[in-house]
Amino acid sequence: MSAAAPTSSPIGAPAGSRAPFEVITAAPRDGSTQARAGRLTLPHGVVETPQFMPVGTNATVKALDPDDLERAGASIVLANTYHLYLRPGHERIQRLGGLHRFMAWDRPLLTDSGGFQVVSLDQLRSIDDDGVTFKSHLDGSAHRLTPEASIEIQAALGADVAVAFDHPVFPSSPRAVVADATARTERWAERSLEAHARSERARELGQSLFGVIQGGLDPELRAESTQTIAALPFDGLNIGGLAGDETPIQRADALRVVVPLLADDPRPRYLMGLGSPIDLLDAVDLGVDLFDSVLPARVARTGQVWIPGGRLNLRNAAFLDDPNPIEEGCPCPACRRFSRAYLAHLFRARELLGYRLATCHNLTFTLDFMARIRAAIQAGRFPDVRQELRVRAGRIRAGEAAGEPA
Ligand SMILES: [Zn+2]
Structure with missing residues (x-):
């Protein structure tokens, strides 16, 4: 895979994004690294970046309570929209005072869009341009997620940061599959933004919305997706479709396409799903600010x-x-x-x-x-x-x- 960076010039954040993120130490001009330090200010606290988010799939980081998490140094936790929508249900969590109160975590929370879990169901789902119909992995019941539904569920959960509904695919997927999913992600990004702007609850919460860049390992698709998503008034930019079956070199090549295009963009860059220390270090070096993964906790449970x-x-x-x-x-x-x-x-x-x-x-x-x-x-x-x-x-x-x- 060739990794020639596109020649287009960097883009700034469009007017309208609230950008609750400040770069404290910019990457040096000598190009020795793209690593930078920043501060993400959210309703439930400040997140210093680069930062790693432990994953609380079912509104708990497995085996830990909130005191354990605080002592471990966690400043923000990710919870899974798909799992909480199915069980115990986002409306129930909202009735009980929202996700922070429900799981007794008073620091920042981010919910993912549910797209990754739904699309990963493989035999259990069908995707069309409006959304995804899928069967619950718990009881086989039929459900439908659309950008609007994902935003509504995430507003009900009430995390500090919500994520636009996207269509991820494995990095190694054929180009046509990646192109199709990337185009759909862009259409869903606009619908997610519109739904979020209409949500009174999201406004009351001061909830941020991050958009997702796709494009797989193809430099052209990756660059095009970066420019399209970055042109929208999101508060942060997720780099999706990586931390899958790509090699570390392929991942680095993709980041060398994305990051230069965002050089003057003041928003946080979040690579979803990366968790081993060496991978985190390499991605920070290439300009990434935020990460999440089940990996450190999952391998711990195997001893x-x-x-x-x-x-x-x-x-x-x-x-x-x-x-x-x-x-x-x-x-x-x-x-x-x-x-x-x-x-x-x-x-x-x-x-x-x-x-x-x-x-x-x-x-x-x-x-x-x-x-x-x-x-x-x-x-x-x-x-x-x-x-x-x-x-x-x-x-x-x-x-x-x-x-x-x-
Ligand atoms: Zn120890």
Whole structure:
């Protein structure tokens, strides 16, 4: 795949976007990195970027309570529109005071559009230009999501940030499939904006709306989608259709198309679905501000914990006699009080505490890694410490790390 950046000039944000985002440290002019630091100001608090969002699929980051999340350093959490729409239902959550109150999380929340889950249902859905008809993975009941419905559900949930309904496809999809989904995403982007502008509840909440760039791995489609979505008055720009089956080089090539086109655009750039430390570092280096992924929590529940330079598999018998903490000096509840031996025992006995402690550790590690990245950028030292950060990140790529199912 060739990665020649298009020659079109960068674009700024269109009039009308509220842009609750401020760049605090811009990328240096010498081109040594595109990494930048910023601040996203939302109704429930400020999010320093680059930032990682833990995923609370069912209005909970599996095994953790809000105090665990705060201690791990989470400043914003993602919740899944598709899952909450099906169960317990967005109207019920609204009646109970909205998602923040429901899950007792008083810091910022972002909901995704539901598009990814719905489109991933594969055998269970059909897509037309108006929306997607799908069958619930829970009970097989029939449902329909449109841009308008997604926006209404997200307004009812009441997150600080909602996302426009999009049509994602696997990065490796044939060009015609990517082109079709990208064009549909652009039409749905405008409908999402109109529905959001009409929503009284979204206005009362001060809810932001982010739009989604698609375009797969094709530089022309990617550039065209970037320009089209960036021309709309969204508050932030998601880079979709990556963190799938592409290689790290293909992902970098796609970012080298998108980011230069957004060089003068003051809005946050959010790459959906990326979660291994080395992938986060590389994407920050290429100019991305925000990330989310289930990965650190999912692998923790399989007994895999991240440490500087790599990972430990707590199911390995060698740890049954290891009196050391997972990581010396880590402030998480696992490392402060417990040994690797105890964790190894908990995993073998399938004790619930093991899942919680390992998840606390991996999220603490990931969020601390992002804090180190931010500190380096703010000090103007990111290019100097990039190699040090690479060593700390280890070489675990998402594909190798995913391993076992949730
Ligand atoms: Zn720890």
